[in-house]
Amino acid sequence: MKFLVFGANSQLGQELIRLLTDTEIEFSALDTDQLDLLKPKEVVKAVSRINPTQLINVSTYSNLQKAESDPQAAKRCDLINTDGVTALARVCKQLNIPIIHHSSSYVFDGLKKETYDEEDEANPVCSYGKSKWYGERTLREEAEKHIILRTDWLFSAHRNKYFLNLIDSCKENAGKISVVDNRFSPTHAGDAARVILGIVKQVDCNAEVWGTYHYNAMQAVNQDQFVLHVLEEAAKLDAVLDKILPSLEIELLPVERPYIQNSALNASKIMGTFGIKQHSRGAGITAVLEEIYGVKKEKPPVQGSSAAITGDNERQARTTTRAKRKKTSTKKPSQSKPPAKKAVKQK
């Protein structure tokens, strides 16, 4: 067993490397500075030289907003997420190596009310979503031995801007914040890495499990519920925030492209095929906040014990009653910086 990971510096790549290191599985991990996916000849050379038993691709172009507003960025997004995947798929086919490729719930249009199944028709509406969908298609065409794992929004200590901006904005605006009114299932990148590891171990045992699978943390939430969960956890570590929280007011803003109304995924197929259970996101949120506030971690963030799951459900019930929700038709702030500094309320 020897894995090759593309996208070593991605938040998911970092978590995967941590897990692989813990399990002492042999692996190599490459990022842009070692190998540019857009140089297919270099890709062939590198993969042939390393000669892995499986290739895991978690590299991506991921700036949704830039890809939507800047034609040059959209082109780059398309190249990396489509042509880059083609290069990997071809070398995997040539060398008869299975490829595990990470994709996104943004291949859907977000109009479905329930969580998305693998059989639901893809209909991406933004540049990033389209590029991920084209990447999936090229992989299916080029490499028979493939697994596509789609997840919803990932968070981790490696990409903690969302958490930092949320906390700062809440403090600066005396508890008045704005979030986009979307439904999703935020997932700790460490949890997604756990799922990848579960898959590749079974592929290593010659399981014929090729195809597309969905995974995200259990229990989809609206973004205001997620934000409330994060702020309540943060308040346990932050006395200033704790004083502000009782006057918290969350304004809901309309969802606009590149974001979609509902990106939550149904993870029953991955459970049925691989026995991979959904974990709670609660432990992951706590871990990111502990990192931000410099609290020493006792254990890894993604153990997902049943105790953590129960805690998450209880919190859900508590938090929804605490914040005041207001709908508004004002312009939305960026998703990577969800709470607007100055929320304009509807009169």
Ligand SMILES: NC(=O)c1ccc[n+]([C@@H]2O[C@H](COP(=O)([O-])OP(=O)(O)OC[C@H]3O[C@@H](n4cnc5c(N)ncnc54)[C@H](OP(=O)(O)O)[C@@H]3O)[C@@H](O)[C@H]2O)c1
């Ligand atoms: N983040 C999310 O919310 C989310 C949600 C659903 C699915 N996903 C999927 O999960 C996977 C990992 O996402 P992530 O958020 O962890 O990614 P990320 O942190 O944005 O990192 C992407 C990585 O890809 C590398 N990369 C970009 N262009 C490359 C190229 N031409 N050649 C080689 N490497 C290149 C980047 O290297 P540089 O840093 O050097 O540019 C970076 O390390 C992706 O497939 C993504 O689509 C992510």
